[in-house]
Structures are given as structure tokens and as C-alpha cells.
Amino acid sequence: DAGVIQSPRHEVTEMGQEVTLRCKPISGHDYLFWYRQTMMRGLELLIYFNNNVPIDDSGMPEDRFSAKMPNASFSTLKIQPSEPRDSAVYFCASSPDRRINTEAFFGQGTRLTVV
Amino acid sequence: QKEVEQDPGPLSVPEGAIVSLNCTYSNSAFQYFMWYRQYSRKGPELLMYTYSSGNKEDGRFTAQVDKSSKYISLFIRDSQPSDSATYLCAMSAGRGSTLGRLYFGRGTQLTVWP
Numbered sequence: 001d002a003g004v005i006q007s008p009r010h011e012v013t014e015m016g017q018e019v020t021l022r023c024k025p026i027s028g029h030d031y032l033f034w035y036r037q038t039m040m041r042g043l044e045l046l047i048y049f050n051n052n053v054p055i056d057d058s059g060m061p062e063d064r065f066s067a068k069m070p071n072a073s074f075s076t077l078k079i080q081p082s083e084p085r086d087s088a089v090y091f092c093a094s095s096p097d098r099r100i101n102t103e104a105f106f107g108q109g110t111r112l113t114v115v
Numbered sequence: 116q117k118e119v120e121q122d123p124g125p126l127s128v129p130e131g132a133i134v135s136l137n138c139t140y141s142n143s144a145f146q147y148f149m150w151y152r153q154y155s156r157k158g159p160e161l162l163m164y165t166y167s168s169g170n171k172e173d174g175r176f177t178a179q180v181d182k183s184s185k186y187i188s189l190f191i192r193d194s195q196p197s198d199s200a201t202y203l204c205a206m207s208a209g210r211g212s213t214l215g216r217l218y219f220g221r222g223t224q225l226t227v228w229p
Contacts (some may be wrong), residue, residue: 004158022134031215041221042121042203042220042222043159043221048215054214055215056215095215100215101214102147102164102207102213103161104159104217105161107158109157109158114129
């Protein structure tokens with residue numbers, strides 16, 4: 001299996017622009033997570049899905065952030081409008097149900113820079 | 116206060132040294148305790164996990180959990196330059212409304228020099 005695939009790997013955008021991050025989870029995994037990592041705050045959970053249904057979005061910083069999972073093999077995280085403080089590495093991760101308490105399989109991340 | 120606290124370091128040791136990494140936590144509901152390793156420009160990967168209290172050994176790595184003190188540790192014996200990475204602790208309650216949610220420490224950056 002290719003693992004969790006994220007695109008793009010790097011994104012540089014201007015403040016106010018819309019940004020869309022994409023994720024393909026590992027086939028057969030029931031859970032999908034979006035995390036954000038910064039030096040100051042570490043790894044923060046933004047939202048996660050179970051069988052394509054959002055379960056907990058309490059980590060989404062504000063209404064500018066939205067996430068969707070239209071099917072089991074694809075998810076998006078959208079930021080509109082983007083701000084410089086959104087600059088971070090965004091990770092998508094997935095887990096099978098049997099590993100849900102212990103292991104999340106992470107993608108390579110998308111490094112977002114908002115100027 | 117964050118639910119999981121971890122000293123970000125950085126920690127720099129010579130090859131062959133014993134490394135001790137630690138985390139503390141506040142939520143007594145946590146039952147699963149994990150250590151993830153993250154190489155530069157990569158996503159975190161699970162190194163090992165422990166359920167409830169006790170020790171677990173895997174090669175040069177030993178994980179310890181002391182639930183009474185809400186304290187977990189990772190020991191690396193005979194450290195190698197290839198161990199240079201950021202180590203993140205993570206925890207989960209494993210049930211109820213937080214099923215599926217992992218709580219991560221900020222990570223400790225480790226460098227092992229030859």
C-alpha cells in the first residue's frame with residue numbers, strides 16, 4: 001500500500017486566498033484525521049471522520065476552516081480566506097478500527113505558507 | 116494547561132548514550148500510551164505503545180508507564196545517529212466520546228552525534 005497520500009506537498013499563497021489540501025487515506029481504514037503542526041503548539045487535531053462522517057470538529061480554529069469527506073478514499077481541508085497565522089504543516093492520517101486507540105498512519109504533510 | 120506535557124528539548128547526546136524521554140499528563144482516563152518518531156520533513160510514525168501501566172521493551176527501546184504519577188518514559192539504549200528525530204508521546208482514553216482521539220505532546224527533538 002502507498003500509505004496516506006497528501007497533496008500538494010508545499011503550498012505558498014497570499015493572504016486572503018482560498019487554500020485546499022487533499023488527502024487519500026489508506027484503503028480500508030475507517031477513520032481519517034486532520035492535524036496541524038507548528039513549533040509553538042505542536043501537533044493539534046483539527047477534525048476527524050469515522051466512515052466519512054465528521055465525529056469531532058472541536059479543533060477547527062474558526063469558520064474559515066472546513067473539511068469534507070465525500071467518500072472513503074478522499075478528504076479535503078479548505079481554508080478561506082487564508083491568513084499568515086495559518087502557516088503550518090498540515091497532516092492527514094488514517095486508522096483502521098482495530099488500531100483506533102493506538103496508531104494513526106500519517107501522510108507526508110502539506111507545508112503551507114501564507115504570505 | 117495542555118493535557119499532555121513534553122519538554123521540547125533539544126536534546127543532544129553522543130552515540131552509545133542512554134536517552135530518557137518523558138511526558139506527563141493530567142487526564143486519568145488515558146489508558147493507551149504511545150511513542151511516535153518523526154524524522155525531519157516526514158509524518159510521525161508509531162514506535163511502540165503500552166496499555167495501562169508497566170513496561171514494554173522492543174530492541175533498544177523501552178517504554179514505561181506510571182499511572183499513579185501520570186508519567187511516561189521512553190528509554191533508548193546504545194543510541195545511534197539514526198535515532199536522531201523528534202519523539203512525540205501520545206495518549207488516548209480509548210472509549211466514550213473521545214474514542215479515536217489521540218492527544219500528543221509537543222515532541223522532543225533528539226540529536227545523536229557520532
